[in-house]
Amino acid sequence: MNDFVRNTSGILIREFGGYFGSPVAYVFIVIFLMLCGFFTFSLSHFYEIGQADLRIFFEWHPWIFLFLVPAVGMRLWAEERRTGTIELILTLPVTLVQVIVGKFLAAWLFIGVALILTFPMVLTVLYLGDPDMGAIVCGYFGSFLMAGAYLSVGSMTSAMTRNQVISFILAVVICLFLVLAGWPPITDALTGWAPVWLVNVVSGFSFMPHFASMERGVVDLRDLIYFVSVIFFMLFANGVILQNRRAN
Amino acid sequence: MAMGKGYDYRKALVSVTGLATLFLVLVFVNIIASYATIRWDATEDNAYSLSDGTRQILDTMTEPVTIKFFYSRSNPDIPAEIKVYAKHVEDFLSEYRHVGKGRIKVEGVDPKPDSDEEEWAQKYGVEPMRTPGGKVYCGLVFLSADQEEVIPWLDPAKEQMLEYDLTSIIQGLQTTEKKGAGIISSLPVFGTKGRAMPGQAPGEEWLFVTEMKKIYDVQAISPLVQTIDPSLDLLMVVYPKNISPRLEYAIDQYVLSGGNAIIFVDPLCVSDREQGQQQFMRSSGTSLDRVFKAWGISMDPAKAVADFGQPTRVRTGSNSTEDNPLMISARGDAFNRKDVVTAGLESMLFPVAGAIEKTGDMDHEFEPLVDSSTNAALTDAFNAFLGMEAVKKGFVSAGKSFNLAVRLRGKFKTAFPEGRPESEGPGTESPEAPKGPHLKEAKTVSTLIVVSDADMLADQFYVQRSNFFGLPISEMFNDNLNFFSNAAEILTGSDELIGLRSRGKLERPFTAVLELKREAQERWLSKENELVQQIEETNQKLRQLEQQKDGSQKMIISPEQEAEVARFKEKRQKINRQLKEVRKNLRADIETLGATLKGINIFLMPFLVSIIGIAFAIYKQRKIRRK
Numbered sequence: 001m002n003d004f005v006r007n008t009s010g011i012l013i014r015e016f017g018g019y020f021g022s023p024v025a026y027v028f029i030v031i032f033l034m035l036c037g038f039f040t041f042s043l044s045h046f047y048e049i050g051q052a053d054l055r056i057f058f059e060w061h062p063w064i065f066l067f068l069v070p071a072v073g074m075r076l077w078a079e080e081r082r083t084g085t086i087e088l089i090l091t092l093p094v095t096l097v098q099v100i101v102g103k104f105l106a107a108w109l110f111i112g113v114a115l116i117l118t119f120p121m122v123l124t125v126l127y128l129g130d131p132d133m134g135a136i137v138c139g140y141f142g143s144f145l146m147a148g149a150y151l152s153v154g155s156m157t158s159a160m161t162r163n164q165v166i167s168f169i170l171a172v173v174i175c176l177f178l179v180l181a182g183w184p185p186i187t188d189a190l191t192g193w194a195p196v197w198l199v200n201v202v203s204g205f206s207f208m209p210h211f212a213s214m215e216r217g218v219v220d221l222r223d224l225i226y227f228v229s230v231i232f233f234m235l236f237a238n239g240v241i242l243q244n245r246r247a248n
Numbered sequence: 249m250a251m252g253k254g255y256d257y258r259k260a261l262v263s264v265t266g267l268a269t270l271f272l273v274l275v276f277v278n279i280i281a282s283y284a285t286i287r288w289d290a291t292e293d294n295a296y297s298l299s300d301g302t303r304q305i306l307d308t309m310t311e312p313v314t315i316k317f318f319y320s321r322s323n324p325d326i327p328a329e330i331k332v333y334a335k336h337v338e339d340f341l342s343e344y345r346h347v348g349k350g351r352i353k354v355e356g357v358d359p360k361p362d363s364d365e366e367e368w369a370q371k372y373g374v375e376p377m378r379t380p381g382g383k384v385y386c387g388l389v390f391l392s393a394d395q396e397e398v399i400p401w402l403d404p405a406k407e408q409m410l411e412y413d414l415t416s417i418i419q420g421l422q423t424t425e426k427k428g429a430g431i432i433s434s435l436p437v438f439g440t441k442g443r444a445m446p447g448q449a450p451g452e453e454w455l456f457v458t459e460m461k462k463i464y465d466v467q468a469i470s471p472l473v474q475t476i477d478p479s480l481d482l483l484m485v486v487y488p489k490n491i492s493p494r495l496e497y498a499i500d501q502y503v504l505s506g507g508n509a510i511i512f513v514d515p516l517c518v519s520d521r522e523q524g525q526q527q528f529m530r531s532s533g534t535s536l537d538r539v540f541k542a543w544g545i546s547m548d549p550a551k552a553v554a555d556f557g558q559p560t561r562v563r564t565g566s567n568s569t570e571d572n573p574l575m576i577s578a579r580g581d582a583f584n585r586k587d588v589v590t591a592g593l594e595s596m597l598f599p600v601a602g603a604i605e606k607t608g609d610m611d612h613e614f615e616p617l618v619d620s621s622t623n624a625a626l627t628d629a630f631n632a633f634l635g636m637e638a639v640k641k642g643f644v645s646a647g648k649s650f651n652l653a654v655r656l657r658g659k660f661k662t663a664f665p666e667g668r669p670e671s672e673g674p675g676t677e678s679p680e681a682p683k684g685p686h687l688k689e690a691k692t693v694s695t696l697i698v699v700s701d702a703d704m705l706a707d708q709f710y711v712q713r714s715n716f717f718g719l720p721i722s723e724m725f726n727d728n729l730n731f732f733s734n735a736a737e738i739l740t741g742s743d744e745l746i747g748l749r750s751r752g753k754l755e756r757p758f759t760a761v762l763e764l765k766r767e768a769q770e771r772w773l774s775k776e777n778e779l780v781q782q783i784e785e786t787n788q789k790l791r792q793l794e795q796q797k798d799g800s801q802k803m804i805i806s807p808e809q810e811a812e813v814a815r816f817k818e819k820r821q822k823i824n825r826q827l828k829e830v831r832k833n834l835r836a837d838i839e840t841l842g843a844t845l846k847g848i849n850i851f852l853m854p855f856l857v858s859i860i861g862i863a864f865a866i867y868k869q870r871k872i873r874r875k
Contacts, residue, residue, distance in 0.1 A: 037846070133292070
């Protein structure tokens with residue numbers, strides 16, 4: 001176990017440091033912050049609505065993550081496979097699980113940093129009114145967890161191909177399904193002709209209903225289990241794919 | 249790990265099977281978890297947690313309920329306030345669905361213009377708000393078996409009552425039988441047919457009766473009855489003016505048979521139209537002295553409590569304001585926080601209330617519910633007509649608080665040990681024959697709530713009615729009605745509903761913006777006053793010039809006048825321009841703040857991140873070059 005933690009954290013630190021060495025990371029953070037601010041203020045009219053909470057801000061996260069997180073995830077494995085460094089990694093005295101977890105956590109942490117940098121939003125509501133900090137902290141937690149689920153999809157698709165663009169597109173398509181399946185306009189349209197249980201099953205796979213309650217300040221065990229399950233399954237699939245590639 | 253040449257199909261198959269198994273296991277785990285109800289409400293006031301009362305009611309419900317939420321979500325012109333509230337309602341409904349475990353279904357309906365959905369909304373009686381962009385529906389319909397209930401319009405001002413409203417409707421749908429309540433009143437609480445009451449539209453029923461009818465089967469009991477049906481769940485006596493000993497006996501016997509009652513007496517009932525000053529001097533406000541004595545309480549009908557610790561600011565005839573100690577605004581410590589009736593209340597208004605006193609020892613419970621402050625004394629109730637000076641004159645604080653509302657609980661004894669009082673002469677005898685034996689002592693416990701003021705039930709003292717885009721909106725400005733409904737519920741035995749109301753508001757406005765708005769408005773007002781005064785001065789000058797002229801010049805405008813008129817016109821134009829300018833600037837501060845915050849949130853952080861990124865890149869490059 002100690003070995004696992006030591007090796008994983010070693011990989012994590014190396015990978016995490018690596019992010020800030022490349023301009024792509026800064027571009028990612030800049031785009032993320034600008035989109036968050038723009039959508040919240042200009043499209044959702046945060047200021048005009050006049051409510052000192054961040055729900056409007058969090059409501060955009062599933063859509064912003066949809067494109068940005070696969071962009072972070074796409075290089076996780078595709079890059080290693082293209083340059084062939086994957087062979088090198090796998091010859092190191094670390095297990096595949098450690099590498100997968102380490103790389104994943106580093107990318108997740110990086111997205112976490114981007115999320116933390118939205119703190120001026122929190123200061124804004126604190127200045128403007130008397131926000132419910134419990135709900136805000138919960139919203140950030142939910143958003144971070146959801147970002148992890150997006151990233152695990154990106155990590156998995158990245159392992160499938162050596163082309164980053166293909167990995168990105170695949171991840172976006174899968175994530176799009178995971179978002180839309182539970183998006184009220186889609187489920188409302190489905191309820192018209194599909195049986196209710198089917199709609200419920202399909203929307204149960206979606207990020208949206210699981211993020212909805214966290215976004216307003218309620219942590220439900222089921223939502224936690226859901227996100228952890230998605231992450232676990234995608235990373236497991238990630239491992240299986242890499243294992244197969246290595247075997248062949 | 250075996251390394252094979254070529255594609256290892258067996259291995260791939262094993263992997264795919266493994267993945268599929270894991271997938272099924274995870275789906276299974278999620279399904280199992282969906283039965284768990286472990287939730288943590290991270291919000292400050294547990295805003296999304298239903299109270300225990302609601303949970304109990306939902307746990308014991310037998311009839312499934314479908315809640316249809318009619319909300320025009322596709323209308324782009326919904327006022328922001330309604331949008332925010334609709335979201336809260338939706339969240340709240342999802343909590344009901346969650347706790348209801350399948351017995352509560354929630355459906356969202358968007359009644360677009362001229363759609364079938366709109367027709368349903370109209371059929372159910374959901375009322376739209378008319379906006380320039382079209383109709384906005386925001387109402388709820390509850391369906392259960394063959395019953396239906398409607399909240400035609402969800403009023404954001406009643407947010408604190410939302411849980412109570414929803415829960416009481418759901419509970420009401422569980423049974424077709426409503427609890428029975430009877431009201432004896434000498435005030436026109438059921439509405440006056442055609443006659444207008446001060447502050448009351450003609451013919452309109454008092455709001456508390458309307459609210460009561462939602463939950464109870466309410467009947468008016470004639471003051472001529474000889475007996476009150478002991479199966480009645482609740483008896484209300486509102487301002488029993490000059491009631492006959494027969495009726496007093498009927499009330500006595502009803503209580504002894506185990507019935508619960510709420511009694512509102514009053515030393516001076518300002519809502520009683522018939523009670524002119526003269527009549528007031530002749531008759532006392534209440535006439536339940538006999539049963540009160542048996543219950544161990546008394547209230548001097550000629551005395552009112554003057555409470556200088558909790559006065560109400562009122563506007564006088566001369567248009568100035570004064571603090572009136574006879575109009576008691578009970579707040580904070582005035583309420584008994586241990587009693588469920590008053591635990592959650594914040595403010596109540598008692599226009600001219602008496603003091604309920606305990607007379608000697610009693611075997612039953614006596615629980616004060618609402619008290620005056622200690623800076624209070626008893627004064628002649630008649631002083632209410634004479635004005636503040638009369639009240640102030642000779643006021644010496646009694647140094648103790650007086651009970652304005654109390655709760656009595658126990659087995660009471662009759663106030664009529666000699667039996668039913670004789671008839672008071674021909675004409676007063678009701679055709680109805682007295683029923684049942686005479687009870688001397690109660691066999692079961694009853695609960696009574698006695699309030700020393702009846703005006704607190706009059707609409708004008710707790711509700712403000714206004715019109716919002718053609719929709720009537722009632723806004724409660726104190727807890728008088730909450731006190732009454734709490735009391736009624738406690739006495740009808742549905743304890744679960746207690747404690748649901750007066751929840752915190754989920755709305756969290758931008759206080760900083762509101763403050764800016766207030767400041768701007770103040771500036772605008774002072775500027776406006778200044779300018780209006782200038783206009784007035786100019787007018788004054790014109791009048792002066794007019795007076796200076798002699799009779800022959802009356803019809804002719806003098807050159808001075810002409811010049812003054814020209815100056816006046818010019819000045820008025822200037823003033824109007826200035827007013828326009830002020831109006832334009834009114835929102836300027838707010839808009840500037842909005843633009844600044846928008847700028848900071850969209851550009852500041854990205855800018856800083858870019859600078860850091862560039863600085864880091866330059867630093868790294870230099871480091872490489874140095875090497």
